[in-house]
Amino acid sequence: MRGLFTILIITFLIxxxxxKSNDQKDTTNIEGTWVVTELQVDESSASDxxxxxxxxxxLLNGIDCEVLSLTFTNDLSVEIDDSTSxxxxxxxxxxxxxxxxxxxxxxxxxxxxxxxxxxxxxxxxEEVSVNAxxxxxxxxxxxxxxDFSDLLSEGQLVFMKK
Numbered sequence: 001m002r003g004l005f006t007i008l009i010i011t012f013l014i015x016x017x018x019x020k021s022n023d024q025k026d027t028t029n030i031e032g033t034w035v036v037t038e039l040q041v042d043e044s045s046a047s048d049x050x051x052x053x054x055x056x057x058x059l060l061n062g063i064d065c066e067v068l069s070l071t072f073t074n075d076l077s078v079e080i081d082d083s084t085s086x087x088x089x090x091x092x093x094x095x096x097x098x099x100x101x102x103x104x105x106x107x108x109x110x111x112x113x114x115x116x117x118x119x120x121x122x123x124x125x126e127e128v129s130v131n132a133x134x135x136x137x138x139x140x141x142x143x144x145x146x147d148f149s150d151l152l153s154e155g156q157l158v159f160m161k162k
Contacts, residue, residue, distance in 0.1 A: 028074065030113045030132075034139050034159035036068040037061050041143070041155035050155070056087070056098060065100030070139075070159065072111060078120060080107040137161040 038061070039054040046054075060067055067087065071079040083104035091098050111120045118132035118141065131142040139159040 029134050030072045030118070030139070031074050033069055033071040033162040035066045035162055036157055037160045038158040039143065039155060040158060046155065054155075059098055060100060063100060067101065069162075072113070076110050076112065078109050078111045080109065080120075081105075082107070 036057065039050070039057050041050055041054055043051065057067070066081075067083050069081045071081070081104050083101040085105065086101035086103045087098075089101065089103075107123065109121045111118060113119075113132065116131065116133065117129055119127050119129045122128050133140045137160055139161070141157045141159070143155040143157050
């Protein structure tokens with residue numbers, strides 16, 4: 001009888017332990033390189049500057065230009081490759097042509113991701129928290145959480161996994 005009781009307890013503990021792990025989100029799906037492909041905004045409430053930025057991003061993606069990528073590794077480090085600050089230099093105002101910036105800034109930092117909130121340390125070692133969801137090969141980051149004055153309207157940056 002005592003052996004049966006022990007087997008029942010072990011079975012119960014294993015089943016509870018398995019249920020608990022099934023409830024946890026798999027956060028390893030963020031690992032890899034993600035390239036920004038789109039800025040989704042509400043066209044009825046977004047400013048002209050935000051709408052223009054979304055159009056420029058769309059044009060740059062049309063010429064296979066990667067202006068922002070995030071590479072997450074399993075050791076919780078992230079590499080941010082950002083050429084957005086060089087965009088103005090790549091716009092020919094006479095012909096209205098946009099070329100892919102040839103320069104970028106690379107930032108190394110650390111991150112945590114719990115399946116819903118992505119936290120990255122900025123250059124001042126302060127935490128920047130954003131709502132982030134992954135659907136297949138797409139990563140959606142709430143743009144309003146980034147605290148850019150131009151992105152006061154709600155929107156999402158959409159990244160595609162390479």
